[in-house]
Amino acid sequence: MKKPHICEILDKQELTENTFDMVVSFPQSALPGQFIHVLCGEGVLLRRPMSICDAGRGWLRFIFDVRGEGTKRLAQHKIGDSLDILGPLGTGFNIEKKGEDTPIVLGGGIGIFPLLMLAKSLGKNTEAILGFRTKSLIIMEDEFNEACAHTHITTDDGSYGICGLVTDCLTNRISKGDVSSVYACGPMPMMKAVKKITEASGIYCELSLEQRMGCGIGACAVCVCKSNGEYLKVCQNGPVFDAREVDFDD
Amino acid sequence: MKKPHICEILDKQELTENTFDMVVSFPQSALPGQFIHVLCGEGVLLRRPMSICDAGRGWLRFIFDVRGEGTKRLAQHKIGDSLDILGPLGTGFNIEKKGEDTPIVLGGGIGIFPLLMLAKSLGKNTEAILGFRTKSLIIMEDEFNEACAHTHITTDDGSYGICGLVTDCLTNRISKGDVSSVYACGPMPMMKAVKKITEASGIYCELSLEQRMGCGIGACAVCVCKSNGEYLKVCQNGPVFDAREVDFDD
Amino acid sequence: MTDLSVNIAGVKLKNPIITASGTFGNGREISEYYDLSQLGAVCVKAITLKPRQGNPPPRIAETPSGILNSVGLQNGGIDYFLKYELPNLKRYDTKVIANISGSTVEENCELARRLGRDVDLIELNISCPNVKQGGVSFGTDPKIAAEITARVKESCAVPLIVKLSPNVTDITEIAKAAENAGADALSLINTLLGMKIDVNTRRPVLANNTGGLSGPAVKPVAVRMVWQVFLCTRLPIIGMGGIMTGEDAAEFMIAGASAVAVGTANLVTPTAALNVKNELVGYLEKRGIKNVSELIGSVLAY
Amino acid sequence: MTDLSVNIAGVKLKNPIITASGTFGNGREISEYYDLSQLGAVCVKAITLKPRQGNPPPRIAETPSGILNSVGLQNGGIDYFLKYELPNLKRYDTKVIANISGSTVEENCELARRLGRDVDLIELNISCPNVKQGGVSFGTDPKIAAEITARVKESCAVPLIVKLSPNVTDITEIAKAAENAGADALSLINTLLGMKIDVNTRRPVLANNTGGLSGPAVKPVAVRMVWQVFLCTRLPIIGMGGIMTGEDAAEFMIAGASAVAVGTANLVTPTAALNVKNELVGYLEKRGIKNVSELIGSVLAY
């Protein structure tokens, strides 16, 4: 039988003012694109979903931005404290589909967190396109450099790397040829653009979607997204979907 | 203007399995019988009233039993943590009335906590009568011994000191003469008996009452007790009342 | 051994713990966390005649000690339920309650007929605040509540539970109307209508603008209503609204409930209903209570 | 400088923050914590003709993110109010709202007449759940609500606010009834009727058995009702129910309130209303909102 895990916080780093990197003890193995569902502490009722950023034997890593009450409370935990964590949950990336040429992992904001483990799994010819608002918010660059053949960094204000959107960078990169597949995670407008770009060039694409969640396991039907005209559960059918099957227009 | 104080926990001891002794930094002076109103932490809305057990320049001490959510949360705080405390509040004991002979402080259970500072203020000829359920729950005996001419300990099961009720001990002590005044705090049935005993022997008596509180400052009128047929506010008119003015029968 | 069994309208539950409709799906996911045979009964997601899409997302928001949801009865329809979901549930040694949520009286009658004797109990949901047709509009007027109860009862081969809405001036009126119209049991409360607005975007957090409030926040309202209904009808009551612990379950039973349902807690922890059951057993054992039904309505009111 | 002023039925408040009746006494205690002139208005404890004892204690219980109270309108009566309390409040540069809670229509009219022009606004409490006579029974039937509003309005020399109960099936009906009967403003919500039982003693925690639920737990219900009432009447609304922070205040205003009242929060921290005001200013400044009244009803509903 499955059960919630009581996990010890093994490491905690503050990456930027608002972003925390946590490593916890974890008894199960996980696949890239899956997520965990975390009880944040006293005064916060529902769990909060967090992408698995990396995992290994006996440990799991996730990174989060402080947004509201839940993540604020979560960030108060210290090394040695315990967290009640459900997971791994959901259907992750389909790395069998990566193709023979260059797979691209593409993320903006908190969307970059699930991509590290994915990049590692996709193999050394993977390229990463990561978007940040500004230079001071750039994180994990070294780690992606390590995992990927090339890491393209974009900033909205041009303070580092390429000035502009990750999607422009993607269009550019695709035009240079040999992109076999795209795996993306980020805000909705970005995802919508990625779907359009990859569809236009006939490249296989998977999107990791976000939706406000309740149970996280498929029981409550609150976390839906539209797929081929039907509401599917992001926590169970996703969070990763074949881009062709995601309907954005409503 | 008055304001809630942010107080640092300077010391915390676990006296028995369920009883905690806390010393906090505190900028104001307090009188015996007054109380503080403490925010217990995340997930607990209302403050909880706690008698001031002792106080000095820059510090204040209170002792509490863990009963429900509020005190449980309060007990989780560690030395160095901050507490949001309102106080000192309420009208304390009237130590001018102690008379010339022997004043007696009398308490049962959590009712003994406000009596230490009182005993110290009443002077060396004070006697204490303290009731506990059983030997293992006895606390503060040394401190009362230090402050008082004599400390009578009763236990419900006779495992230490006098077997029986504090009120029997009181009757006994009064019969020996020279008791000038009685100051009592404890559960309602005990208070009722103390009022009866002191009234019968014409001894001045003050009772520190408990009632579930909201604001703690007299604004919300939830904490009433009946006094001469009227509802008075325990937090403002009390918690200490002249026993003659307390109506027990309803 | 503590006797945990309770009786709801002639159906014996091995213990008083039920899952609340809509928070448990059809049990497939939660059954991966514990054996559903440990529950007194399971109440499944609302069933409609045709498959139903539900409302657009976001459908959930957290509020102080509560949640708002605006799922809007998304489900696969009765055919799907009978063919795929019910057979799966029948594998467990527990009672099955079907929650029916038709948009019209006739649809509810049809649903009850189609369910026949294949489930143990039918719960008629006249209290969903998240749909435009039917739902709570059936549950806020005693006359309409009586009419729909009477009509659906005629189509029911098993005992009928009527699920009441808390969004009413006087819950006892609706409860009595349902009782007089032939309901065999009552369940309460469904969710309170609520709203949350994001002060940054000035948009409601739910795409449906409003949603149903559930969780610990509503428990005092639910306990009060269970007590009021206990005093004014003779029907067994399934109490719910914010039950997170065994003591919460005991509180509802002391107020008058014969059984209790665990809802929002399932969203927090999949094992919640089982935990509540185990804690309730602990509560009873600690106090030497031999029979859980001693709790029912035992409140010592002033 | 941000313009914080708002207008309630022709009375200009310097800012939209008011204390909620019954959580602030008559201001004496809280005035030791800050200068009451910093508030838009103060609303005093319910006033009755004769002094009133209120209900037996315990009168308060904590519930998840909320409290239950059963004070039952304890107060010193109108004579005491006019002689001792009002002159004290008049020393502050803030508007005074008198909350009247008579047991009969006639008593409320008499209270309004006695108050005359000595206060800035009168709030008619037809929503107290803790008294046997009057109280919420006036506020749950649109006809009765209309009648009492019309009658009291005739006796009012200042604008009349009608305070609505959330314990109703349809808040818009009562709101419209009060509007049509001449109310100048509406305030909502009063408390939801709730109950808590001690599972150790099986006794209700409140000696009155039930009490009124307030605090953050009820906020989603209150915001929803403010929005519904905003959509269906033209009256200014004083929103309340669980406001603890400046953002909560903003949420109510965005939903449709012209001003807000801070209640339960005063019980937690005496400076709560002032804190809410300061936080609201922070919220406005951060977003460059020059005029607080831009918020009113600005929700971008789906």
Ligand SMILES: Cc1cc2nc3c(=O)[nH]c(=O)nc-3n(C[C@H](O)[C@H](O)[C@H](O)COP(=O)(O)OP(=O)(O)OC[C@H]3O[C@@H](n4cnc5c(N)ncnc54)[C@H](O)[C@@H]3O)c2cc1C
């Ligand atoms: C499958 C999945 C994986 C996720 N992985 C990560 C991750 O690895 N790192 C990370 O920082 N965040 C991740 N998120 C988002 C994260 O769950 C939310 O930021 C978090 O729940 C916010 O909780 P809160 O209480 O702090 O904020 P709330 O008070 O709940 O909300 C504050 C603001 O955060 C935003 N928000 C809230 N919930 C979500 C959500 N589910 N999706 C997107 N935005 C939301 C809204 O704009 C809201 O106004 C993930 C979400 C999902 C669904």
Ligand SMILES: Cc1cc2nc3c(=O)[nH]c(=O)nc-3n(C[C@H](O)[C@H](O)[C@H](O)COP(=O)(O)OP(=O)(O)OC[C@H]3O[C@@H](n4cnc5c(N)ncnc54)[C@H](O)[C@@H]3O)c2cc1C
């Ligand atoms: C003026 C005053 C001074 C006090 N001083 C002390 C003190 O020095 N040390 C100490 O341990 N306690 C003291 N108390 C009691 C203390 O405030 C309560 O035990 C506490 O509020 C319980 O909070 P809780 O959330 O833990 O329990 P809750 O969950 O609120 O209640 C648990 C149980 O505790 C009891 N209880 C709750 N509130 C009160 C109350 N106000 N008075 C008596 N019993 C109550 C009830 O039996 C209740 O069932 C004092 C109370 C008052 C009014």
Ligand SMILES: Cc1cc2nc3c(=O)[nH]c(=O)nc-3n(C[C@H](O)[C@H](O)[C@H](O)COP(=O)(O)O)c2cc1C
């Ligand atoms: C996400 C969600 C979905 C729900 N769906 C239904 C439903 O389909 N039918 C129904 O009768 N009640 C539904 N409810 C109401 C619950 O069954 C229950 O009455 C209510 O949530 C109160 O209990 P709780 O506080 O334990 O959740 C739903 C509640 C939630 C939270």
Ligand SMILES: Cc1cc2nc3c(=O)[nH]c(=O)nc-3n(C[C@H](O)[C@H](O)[C@H](O)COP(=O)(O)O)c2cc1C
């Ligand atoms: C202790 C207490 C006493 C109250 N007394 C009154 C009252 O006398 N008259 C009244 O109209 N409302 C009274 N109320 C209701 C509040 O004014 C307010 O409508 C309600 O509490 C919701 O706001 P809140 O959640 O901010 O407390 C009282 C509330 C509390 C908590």
Ligand code: FES
């Ligand atoms: S969060 Fe419950 S079904 Fe996805």
Ligand code: FES
């Ligand atoms: S607790 Fe508010 S008046 Fe005493």
